[in-house]
Amino acid sequence: MALVPVRRDEPGASVSPAYWSEEAAGPTPTGQCVLDEPPKIKPFTNFGQTAIPHPQFPRRLGYKIGPINSIPTETLAHIFGCTLDDDDGDEFVRYPEDHYYEVCERAQDITDLMLVCKTWQNTILTFPSLWSRVTVGPKTTPRTMPPPFTRSKAALIKVYMLGESSEMLAFLDKHSRRLKAFHLEVPKGNDLTLVEKLRSPAPFLESLSLSFSYIGEANPKDGKLPLVFGGHMPRLTRLTLSPYRFTPSNGIRNLTHLRISDTVDLEQYYLSDLLDMLEANPNLEELDMHAASPALEDQRGVSRDVELPRLYIFSLSYHNWDQLRHIFWHLIIPKTTNLIIHDVLEDAGENVAAVFPPDASRIKNLSTITQISITHVYNYVDFVGVSDDRLSSFIQATSTRHFALEDEADVPYHNSTWLTLGHVIPLGQLRSIWVDTLLDKLSAAHVSIPVPVWNQVLPQLNALELLAIRGPATDNILTALLLLNGTTLRCPRLRSLSIYHDSQFSFMLLFNVLAMRLTHGSPLLELNVFVKEEEPPTKRKQELEILRAAQGTRVTLVYGAGVRYKPCIPPPLVCETEAGARYHPEFFHANQEFSSSSSSSPS
Secondary structure, rough: OOOEOOOOOOOOOOOOOOOOEEEEEOOOOOOOOOOOOOOOOOOOOOOOOOOOOOOOOOOOOOOOOHHHOOOOHHHHHHHHHHHHOOOOOOOOOOOOOHHHHHHHHHHHHHHHOOOOOOOHHHHHHHHHHOOOOOEOOOOOOOHHHOOHHHHHOOOOOEEEOOOOOHHOOOOHHHHHHHHEEEEEEEEOOOOOHHHHOOOOOOOOOOOEEEEEOOOOOOOOOOOEOOOHHHOOOOOOEEEEOOOOOOOOOOOOOOOOEEEOOHHHHHHOEEEEHHHHHHHHHHOOOOEEEOOOOOOHOOOOOOOOEEEEEOEEEEEOOOOOHHHHHHHHHOOOEOOOEEEEEEEEOOOOOHHHHOOOOEEEEEEEHHHEEEEEEEEEEEOOEEEEEEEEEOOOOEEEEEOHHHHOOOOOOHHHHHHHHHHHHOOOOHHHHHOOOEEOOOOOOOOOOOOOOHHHHHHHHHHHHOOOEEEEEEEEHHHHHHHHHHHHEEEEOOOOOOOEEEEEEEOOOHHHHHHHHHHHHHHOOOOOOOEEEEEEEOOHHHHHHHHHHHOOOOOOOEEEEEOOOOOOOOOOOOHHHHHHHHHHHHHHHHHHHHHHOOOEEEEOOOO
């Protein structure tokens, strides 16, 4: 057996000039020569034809791959479907208008695939499921429906509608049994009764979003969702509403994903309405509330609690602290929840714990936190708390960085946050803490947390193993670490200490901490010092060399103008998913591993 060249211009040849087939030795019917050695491979230039052999394959070993056109059309259609509909089965439209334009771009992709070859064109036209995405623009009419609507034939479709055409809604209502997803965005509309045109049952509808961007004095007063699709949507699991609210009478009871927004302007939206929505959907996995706090006036007579045992992502944005506290007062959140609070209003409360009721035991995920990062940002703090398995977290990202920063930080707020942290998170189980008090990266502005505050916090950190400090807070923390709890050390399990961007920290304090912990049988095993100076002064170099010689301690010294940093805690797993990435605060992504122009090797 040997490799035989087959030319396309020869009789019966239908393969690429670069294709080499395996034939029996000897003359061939077409007079082709048998080669004892694999020939020099020509470039593979004919797309859609058989692949060429690798030149390193042993002589006389056949290498043959069928042409792409030999793939069954069903398999080819499935490949196209995976490419064009990559979010199928996990489609949750939070922002319908943005998604509308994304779908319009994807519609062009399938048309482009039809231009590759005749086989692909026939395959795409043969399978209606490849035309499942239908866009309806402001000027679309029943007589000018886009090609995907007719080419999808009787297949289930996903409709993305932009505009407020009652004629189109009435037309789509006639095809409600074909709807798998329906997303409506009205950029400048105030007639919330428009969706009443959707009256027929939608037995296969899985995802629904209804969004009205109202303006001016025409804000809706009630916002109660009309009975869409006759209340018959048994498969509906994903819902986005703005600024609607729904009641159990809407027949919405099987949701796993819910986003409600802009209901804060509704005059007749109360806490009982919110609890009704959540109570009717106990299987919620993702709950996103943007400016969706109920009125505070109606909260006194509400005494029930609602449990959401499967909740994985709970995002709250654009609320004030009183509103958040009243919401948490009536919710029971499981241990595996990722609680994310961002873009708070101006009323910051007294500290981070102020967002929760006095008894925070209902927020069960807080009890799993073992690693925290607290970044002080003028009048607020950015907070990240993560469990050991990274399945649950509490993240609070403030929006103050988007506003004009004040000259002076609200120091009582920062102090109170540390003093009340134990009301929310069990301090005794924390293993890693990152403290960042350097407010402005371009200046020396910082928050000074005094020693008395640390004297109250550190004695409670009996499980702490790793402590990282950024900014001029090192000396106050070291001073508190030197004190004893009776005859025992504070933070007895502390093994790793990192100091970032504090070139003025006291050498004597740090040396005394190392010596005392060594004396009490609990030495630091790792000390990392990162400073921005290109070259530390001679005296500081000598001091660092003394620390390097500290018995039992592995010391790493890094200095340089390009020093960067990263938190000592890993991000929660939810932030590695597409859904979680939408909510994860930007400040946590901004931190990078340190690098330097000059560094010393660890001892």
